[in-house]
Each structure stands twice: as C-alpha cells, then as structure tokens.
Amino acid sequence: MIWDWSYAVDILPELLRGLVVTVEAVLVGTILALALGLLWTVCRRSPRRWLSYPTSLWVEFVRSTPLLVQIYFLFYMLPEIGLTLSPLLTGLLALGIHYSAYTSEVYRAGLNTVPRGQWDAARALNFSRYQTYRHVIFPQxxxxxxxxxxxxxxxxxxxxxxxxxxxxxxxxxxxxxxxKESFRFLEPLTLVGGMYLVASLLAGVGVAWLERRLAMDKE
Amino acid sequence: MPAPLDLLPHLIGGLWVTIQVTLGGTLVAFVCSFLAGLGRLSRDPIVRGLARGYIEVFRGTSALVQLFWFYFALPLLLGVRLDALVVGILALGLNIGAYGAEVVRGAIAAIPRGQIEAAIALNLSPWQRMRHVVLPQALVAMLPPFGNLLIELLKATALVSMITLTDLTRAGMFLRDETLRTAEIFGLLLVIYFVLSLGITHAVRRVERAVSRGMS
Known part of the structure; x- marks a missing residue:
C-alpha cells in the first residue's frame, strides 16, 4: 500500500497548527481587504480627477498582476525602505492589498444599484459627503x-x-x-488538499446561507 | 538601453515559458470547461456526478496545492516523473477549467426554455439543437467571464515558478540574485504581467464584438 495511514495520523497535529496560521492570515487579510477596498471605491467616485484616475489605474494594476510577484515585491522591498516586517505580516499585507482590488469592484457594483434620487435627497438635506456615504449610501x-x-x-x-x-x-x-524530512509527499500534500476542500465547502455553505438570509430580509 | 530596460533581454526566456503555460493552460481549461459544463447538464446521473466531483475538487482546493500535488505526490502514485511544463499546463488548465465549467453551465442554463421547445418542434436532433440554437447564443454570454478567467490563468502561471519551472517570475528571481536590482526587476515583472493582461482584455473585447455582430 502506497498510502501510509499511521504516518498520516502522525503529521495531522503539525498540519493543523499550519491551518491555524492560515486562518489567522485570512482573518487579518480580510479586514485589510474590506477596509482598503472601500477606500479605493470612494476615491474612484471622487469628483476630483487627480484622485479618481490614479486610483482606478492602481486598482486595475493590482488586480491584473500575480499575487505571488506582489508578495515577493513587498518581501524584498519593504526592508530596503527600512520597514522590517515578519514574513507573516508581509504576507497578509500582500493578501489584503491584492484582494482590496477585488472588494473594490464588488463595492462599486453595490454603489451602482443605489438610485440617483438617494444622492439628490441627501444633498437636499445638506448632508456632507461623509454623512451621505455613512447614513444613506452604504446602508443600502x-x-x-x-x-x-x-x-x-x-x-x-x-x-x-x-x-x-x-x-x-x-x-x-x-x-x-x-x-522533505520523510521523503513522503503523498500523505502531507493530499491531507492539505483535503483540508482546503473541507474548509472551502463549509465556507461555501456559509455564504449560501448568508445569501438566503439577505433574500429573506428583503421580502 | 536605459536603466530598467537593459534587464529585458534576460527575461525573454522566462516570458516565453509564461506564454507557453498560458496558451497551453487555456487550451486545457477550454476543453475541461465544456466537458464538465455540459456534463453537469447531462441526463445521466453518473456523468453529472463525475462533472460535479471534478468541479468541486478543483474549485475547492488551492491552485498551488494542486500544482504541488501533481508535481510531487502524483509521480509517487504513477511511478513516473512528470515534466514540470506539462504539470504546470495540466494543473492550471484543470483548475481554471473547473471555474469555466460553471460559466458554461450557467450560460447554457440561461437560454430560454422556448428556444429549445422551438428547436424540438422543428425536429432538430439534440446535437443540432446544441450546435445551431443553444451554443451560438450561450457563447456570447460566456465570453466576458471567460476573459476574466484568462487573466486569472495568466496570473496563476506565476505559481509554476515554485515547481522549478523558469517562467517570467523565476527568471526575475534569478536575475535579482545576480544583480540585486530588486525594485527595477520586480517593477518590470509587474509591468510585463500588466501589459499581458491588457492584451488579453483587448483581444477578448474584439472577439466579443465579432461574435455579437448582428445580434440585438
């Protein structure tokens, strides 16, 4: 038998520790991506062209270049400008920035569904830009x-x-x-694949549940 | 040549590998998209199950883990060492193909039921229905999401650098070790990838215009 069950069980705790690091990176990366994405979206909609044009280009650039190269770029460049971060911090910074380009597109789609009248009404009420976004646009x-x-x-x-x-x-x-230690790649790599599969499927169920909840709220 | 551009000749070989993986991966992804996308709509539950299993596994696990699995683990099962270029093209093609299958399925499922009923009324065979009625309409709807997937594929090709293939990214890493001109090299890499992405976007748009000609 090529697959060794006892070895697979032996390495499981070590892999689960890796899963914890992965989840930490995703949590912090998500917060960054959600916040930065919102910032890009608001900047892109700014009436000031010197702000909206470069932001659009920036989002397009980040979205169409490989994350791996962005990770290397930050990893080697940050120390050169005197900012020495741990590899994990560098990595989640890269994840957050890369995915902020995607969340920005999602926010933009959401903002486009808010009727123009809402903006006009907020203006008529003498809301500032900040108040308009905060109390009228974002909640919808x-x-x-x-x-x-x-x-x-x-x-x-x-x-x-x-x-x-x-x-x-x-x-x-x-x-x-x-x-590399044991010259056995089959068990660790297959287990990692399995863990990703289970976690993604569970997360997918969670997203589907959210979607149903939101559809119910609407009715 | 002026400062960053003198590095370009050293990256051409890697760029060629990146283009090969992108083109090969596109071909594999295209075939997988249609096989699995049509498979999911099949009346045979076994075909449906197989297509579904393929899609869930390749969408549910990470592209890099798939590359590693194909390169390091699969040879242990098969007993043969696979060429890194072949693994790169196959693994990335299968990965993007799983996403493409959902695009194909969605586009075909969105064809109004009346179209198919009309084709049946005209006594068209199932193959003729697909070939002359369903696909010409579905293809137009598939193109924009396929364009996005192509860009995802191009970006994913950077991952083959981690299974020892000297693509654009790895060529850049080697060049960095030699010259230590970090900012210029990575800046140049990012710009090259960006230009390639723009090229894909424009090509897809041209195809879109060509196919949707004469349609409302």
Missing part, C-alpha cells in the same frame, strides 16, 4: 454585496499557500517540510 449598497465579498474571502483563503514562498509556516509550507 453594502448588505446586498456581502455574499460576493464572502466569495472573495474564500478565494483569499485558497491563495494563502503562496505565503509559503516567503517561508511563512502555513499549511503548505509545513507539508513541504514534513515531506
């Missing part, structure tokens, strides 16, 4: 796009193995180390 624009945001969180989760490229001890990196 963001809840409908929460499931779409959730899907990008799952996508981010599936991109975390890239952090192994900068030595972060997440799931895949631990599997690689275990494999």
């Amino acid at each position: 624009a963001i809840p409908p796009v929460i499931p779409a945001l959730g899907n990008y969180v799952i996508a981010m989760f599936k991109d975390t193995p890239m952090l192994s490229a900068i030595t972060v001890l997440e799931l895949l990196q631990r599997a690689k180390i275990l494999g």
Whole structure:
C-alpha cells in the first residue's frame, strides 16, 4: 500500500497548527481587504480627477498582476525602505492589498444599484459627503454585496499557500517540510488538499446561507 | 538601453515559458470547461456526478496545492516523473477549467426554455439543437467571464515558478540574485504581467464584438 495511514495520523497535529496560521492570515487579510477596498471605491467616485484616475489605474494594476510577484515585491522591498516586517505580516499585507482590488469592484457594483434620487435627497438635506456615504449610501449598497465579498474571502483563503514562498509556516509550507524530512509527499500534500476542500465547502455553505438570509430580509 | 530596460533581454526566456503555460493552460481549461459544463447538464446521473466531483475538487482546493500535488505526490502514485511544463499546463488548465465549467453551465442554463421547445418542434436532433440554437447564443454570454478567467490563468502561471519551472517570475528571481536590482526587476515583472493582461482584455473585447455582430 502506497498510502501510509499511521504516518498520516502522525503529521495531522503539525498540519493543523499550519491551518491555524492560515486562518489567522485570512482573518487579518480580510479586514485589510474590506477596509482598503472601500477606500479605493470612494476615491474612484471622487469628483476630483487627480484622485479618481490614479486610483482606478492602481486598482486595475493590482488586480491584473500575480499575487505571488506582489508578495515577493513587498518581501524584498519593504526592508530596503527600512520597514522590517515578519514574513507573516508581509504576507497578509500582500493578501489584503491584492484582494482590496477585488472588494473594490464588488463595492462599486453595490454603489451602482443605489438610485440617483438617494444622492439628490441627501444633498437636499445638506448632508456632507461623509454623512451621505455613512447614513444613506452604504446602508443600502453594502448588505446586498456581502455574499460576493464572502466569495472573495474564500478565494483569499485558497491563495494563502503562496505565503509559503516567503517561508511563512502555513499549511503548505509545513507539508513541504514534513515531506522533505520523510521523503513522503503523498500523505502531507493530499491531507492539505483535503483540508482546503473541507474548509472551502463549509465556507461555501456559509455564504449560501448568508445569501438566503439577505433574500429573506428583503421580502 | 536605459536603466530598467537593459534587464529585458534576460527575461525573454522566462516570458516565453509564461506564454507557453498560458496558451497551453487555456487550451486545457477550454476543453475541461465544456466537458464538465455540459456534463453537469447531462441526463445521466453518473456523468453529472463525475462533472460535479471534478468541479468541486478543483474549485475547492488551492491552485498551488494542486500544482504541488501533481508535481510531487502524483509521480509517487504513477511511478513516473512528470515534466514540470506539462504539470504546470495540466494543473492550471484543470483548475481554471473547473471555474469555466460553471460559466458554461450557467450560460447554457440561461437560454430560454422556448428556444429549445422551438428547436424540438422543428425536429432538430439534440446535437443540432446544441450546435445551431443553444451554443451560438450561450457563447456570447460566456465570453466576458471567460476573459476574466484568462487573466486569472495568466496570473496563476506565476505559481509554476515554485515547481522549478523558469517562467517570467523565476527568471526575475534569478536575475535579482545576480544583480540585486530588486525594485527595477520586480517593477518590470509587474509591468510585463500588466501589459499581458491588457492584451488579453483587448483581444477578448474584439472577439466579443465579432461574435455579437448582428445580434440585438
């Protein structure tokens, strides 16, 4: 038998420790992506062109270049400008920035569904830009796009193995180390794949549940 | 050549590998998308189950884990070492194909029921219905999401650098070790990938215009 069950059970605790690091990276990365994405979206809608044009280009650029190269870029460049972060911090910064380009697109789609009259009404009430977004636009624009945001969180989760490229001890990196020690790659890599599959399927069920909840709220 | 551009000749070889993986992966992804997308709509429960299983597994696990599994674990099962380029093309093609299958399924499912009933009334065979009625309409709807997936594929090709394939990213890493011109090299890499993405976007848009000609 090629597959060794006792070895698979032996390495499970070590892999689960990697899963914890992965989940930590996703949680912090998500907060960053949600906050930065909102910032890009508001800047892109600004009437000031010197702000909206470069932001649009920036979002487009981040979205169409590989995350792995962005991770390397931050990993090697941050120390050169005197900012020495741990590999994990560098990695989740890269994840957050990369996915902020995607969340920005989602927010934009949400904002586009808010009728123009809402903006006019807020102006008629003498709301400032901040008040308009905070009290009128966001409460209508963001809840409908929460499931779409959730899907990008799952996508981010599936991109975390890239952090192994900068030595972060997440799931895949631990599997690689275990494999090199024992010359057995089949068990660690298959287990890692299985863990990703189970976690993504569960997260997918969660997003579907959110979608139903929101549809019910609407009725 | 001026400062960052003198690095370009050293990256051409890697760029060629990146283009090969992108083109090969596109072909594999295209075939997988249609096989699995049509499979999910099949009347045979076994075909449906197989298509569903493929889609869930490849969408549910990470692309990089799939690459590693195909490169390091699969040879242990098969007893043969696979070429990194072949693994890169296959694994990424299968990965993007799983996402593409959902695009194909969605586009075909969105064809109004009346179209199919009309085709049946005209006594068209199932193959003729697909070929002359359903696909021409569904393809138009598939193109924009396929374009996005192509860009995802291009970005994912950077991952093959981690299974020892000297693509654009890995060529850049080697060049960095030699010259230590970090900012210029990574800046150049990002710009090259960005230009390639723009190229894909424009190509897809041209195809979109060509196919939707004469349609309302």
